[in-house]
Amino acid sequence: MGKQAYASPAAGMSYRDAGWLARDKLEGARIQLARNFLAKGEEINIEEEWLVVDRVVAGRSFKSRSRPGASLGLGGGGAVGLRWEFLVKWRGLEYSDATWEREEDLQGDQEHIARFQRIRPRTAADLEGAVPEGKRAACLKAGGPGHMTQLRDVQALQLPSFCNGRKLRSYQEEAVRWMVSNYVAGRNCILGDEMGLGKTAQSVSCLETLRQLGYVPGPFLLVAPLTTLGHWQREIQTWTDMNVVLYAGSRADRQVILEHEFKFDPDTLAAMAARAGASSRPAKLPSHVTSGLAANPYRFNALLISYETLLKEQSMLCKIPFSAAVFDEAHKLKGATSSTRAAAMALRTGWTLLLTGTPIQNHLGELWAMLNFLDREEYPDQDAFMEQYMGPNGGPPSMDQVNALRGCLSGLLLRRMKEDVETLPEKEEVVVWVELTGEQQEFYKAIYSKQVGALLGGGAKSDMPGMRNLAMELRKLCCHPFLCDGLEEESRMRRVIKQTEAGGSATVNELELLVRASGKMVLLNKLLPKLRKEGRRVLIFSQFTRVLDLLEDYFAMMAWPHERIDGNTKGKDRQVRIDRFTNGSDEECFIFLLSTRAGGQGITLTAADTAILYDSDWNPQNDLQAMARCHRIGQSKEVTIYRLVTKATYEEHLFNTASRKY
Template identity: 40%
Template sequence: MYLVKWAGLGYEFCTWETKDDIGSSDYAATNALVTAGESKRKGSKQSKEALMEFRDKLYDPTEPHPYKNGNKLRDYQVEGVNWLASTFYKKQGCILADEMGLGKVSIFGSTTVQIVSYLEHLHRVEKITGPFLVVVPLSTVEHWRREFEGWTDMVTCVYHDRQRQWRDVLREYEWYYEDKPRSPEFLKFSVLVTTYDTLIGDFDVIGQIPFRVAVVDEAHRLRNQKGKLLECMKEISAKGTIQHGYQSRVLMSGTPLQNDLSELWTLLNFIEPFKFPDLDNFLYHYGNMRSREQVESLQAQISPFMLRRVKEDVAKDIPAKEETVIDVELTSVQKQYYRAIFERNHAFLNMGNSRVTAPKLMNIQMELRKVCNHPCLLDGVEHREQERVFKEFLEEGKFDGKSPEEQQYIMNEHLQVQTSGKMVLLDKLLPKLRREGHKILIFSQMVKMLDLISEYCEFRNFPHERLDGRVRGADRQKSIDRFNTEENAFLFLLSTRAGGVGINLTAADVCIIFDSDWNPQNDVQAQARCHRIGQTKDVRIYRLVTSRSFEEEMFDRASKKLGLEQAVLGTFGQDEDDDKPTNKEMEQLLKKGAYALLADDNDEIVKQFCADDIDTILAKRTR
């Protein structure tokens, strides 16, 4: 009898089957047939001359090495693998900081394949059978599994399940041999792929393994110096180094510098703690970037440890990307709630609600951002507006002669669309884009906003997929596959944080940023899901920004934060302030947006905005 783990299902769905009952087309999984008696892991026999001779072991970009299934790397990918291998022979850590969107060859992601090929090189050339650790976002777990299975013959264990008890079962069958000691010296796998949360949650067992290589995808997650993920990775680094004398530490990040240079130092300190030991000294020299000499000095110091290429460097034929900011008006309903929140008008906000269900005013800026998206994001407002609108429409006779279904249609159209300026714009823009044959990504930071947009899609009969933190790993990959392959796919709704990293959606050629992030790099990451190598169409980015509001002030400030990254990692420039606003500055931002609205009692602008067709709006309200 064989214990069979079925493709796409967790260990709780395993079944015992006879060999005759198992057909090659009926199952697929990592180590689906759990057997014993496999050979013991062999250690590395790397010679002392490797450092002097490593150039002879690298690859010629004009004659790429053939991998499994006949796969071959592009020339710039070969150069990436060569650089990664050279850092191994030099015994130093590294950051692969290729720009987001250096991404697609056939069905394979560019940066991912470079890491897979690097590990395959160590396995094949240096005879290092592992163990290798790869820590990735949840949304990319299945993608990494495919890469290893498609390009190598290394045994790969994808170690992830929401419940600890099933991870225990997974270890039982995919980590250990039946007739050998259950220790790090006798592991079945060469590569362990896991997620940030699983690494932290099961660190008591993962942390016992002395990994030869430690890779972290989307490594800007390590930038918090007091974060648990960084603490765990440092312990893994120490254990691997003590056991093997050297551990190859590889960080992958298209945005190694997001807010300030202390974040960049945190990554450098992790890969090379002896070369970048002191944050205060680092900031003393580079913390206040005011001259070209400082920038060039920093670039010279970090260049041996960081490889960064941009899309234009490696793919001259990549389609153009055009970003359009659309100024959206608040509806009269939104203005009422915006003013009430800013003025802390509890009488208005509590009307028809208990204190428990009324909008909360603990975080004014978040409540204002909700209003700018849709008033129904506020606690208790959806129920309150339903009752008010139903009563108003009943008195005005709009339901006269209408069936219950027709009345519900009128209510849905008003509540879902007409109460939000952004939804009014979306309701005009999406039909136009669908007629033109586009596939669209819509990003929002708020999961509840994605709920509202999803309800709207069902109301308008728009086919759509969805990916946010509540969608399981296997379901995420299925949604991505459907969107990329099915002709009738139209919309993909994604949360900026969960869906903005590490996934490939080049089937889309339009990206709508429904609400902007304080950190502009998160929005850049989101755009790179479709504007990347492999894209064959010009890409349009539509960013919705509410006019004369706190959201507009926030967007203008966040835009300035890109300057420092462009100076250090790209072209030279100056940036004066890259931090979040101080409390005093935040108060000024809030007031500036609020006073602009308080002074505007003219609803004619709103009426005109709602009445204009999409071509008129795009002509008059874009920048």
């Protein structure tokens, strides 16, 4: 919770420099003092993290009595008479909120300045001899991964040491060696491990192995869903010392990143070499350093973006020659004609790695789409692929076809299941059949009867929009009548009439109205107090953000602490909410509300041991993704999944149909 404050930071100043008074202090002050202060600024909440340095992104020198000089991207000392200031990005704020801070004002943040000095001239290590000149030059001269003899003996390859004492499990080491062998062979591939086995850590470790042992100059590109970018950034920073740049935010944010985090300036490195040596004249750079700059003139080792940013910045990203590209949740690329896939295929990448826990969600054509993305020459035609590996008329394949497909995928796809490589606590899935309330039944029949003609009319193409609308309205009604237009007012009016006819008040109890209107809410009203008493932490997933709104209203009335992530949650808030839920006590953290699509991918929430699927997805793989948020590596408790299904309704039909896809 932020401090209630009246703040007035001047333009270009951080919140550390903002003048602020606590609300109680201000209210106790003289009225004229309050008016004078309020005239200078606006009332805001200053979050504690806004005062914490996230990273130093640039540096420049200036003379004490003159205007700031040219940006050098260096810091700490310098010629006599020069002082330094640094461009600071603050935690929880965007790049456009970054401010220039003088070095003497950052005395408590020396580790960030030290990190900046270490990683900004990305090839400074070359000057100090950290990377063997001959090996780097040989690697660059050889012309690519196919000539990397130092990585050819993959089985004997000793993986590098990772930061913070992080270690891979044996099956994860096996996957890293498999990915490295594909890189050396120049073969794109798919890591298709089941959800929860650490695909993020394995792929990051692969890139770090290429960087440390293969002397691959980079840069690397990582594309992931928006909801997972914070997790990816943290994993890269935890496992490696790579300089990872998260390229996201508004146009103003991205402009700051482009200006200060993208291109590497050779003059900066020359200036550093001059300062490090005895001569005050710019030193001539070693040949292997200049060749490294030619291969990768970018300041970052890894660039992290969302699929949305890939579309927005396609023209700029296509100009960057990436040594390797990793696509998380790669089933997003399955649409053969999608703009996202086209943008990804237009990138200049030396090697491509796809990550997906669900290589096939609905049909074999989705697998072909990924194989075609990896190798268009080998898999040019979907019809030929389907004919080769599917039965007649798209029917089930024969055993010979299955074996042939396995042989085809043996070098391209690595997939392991949890039960094969990990010993995780048990997961129990319970289908809870829910009855409609009496009022819900009335509404259900009314909606259904008005549209039943469309359902019984033979399903002509012109009738499909009406039929889809009917299906959606019935699904919404099964969740809660208040999702349907006009039914909240109808329900409220009925309750008022019933109360007044009985001689009672016309005032409606909001909690009672919300709970009794829906069979699922009646069930949750009984289940959740029991789970809270047992000290359980709960994830609740729904397809509808309006359901999440109603549940938030209910939790507020019950005074239950909760967090929420849906498609509208800002990127900078997602990881904060995840951390709050993960690190808080049971009293502080009880429920996490998530939309199935936005919150069901790439998020680790092993602090929870219970998940409730308030409504099921058309695609059962999305529900499996949601369950895997808590049943994954790091889970120490048995996990219970409650799936709520309304009995004898369209929702039951949907569940039965989707179950056949498992």
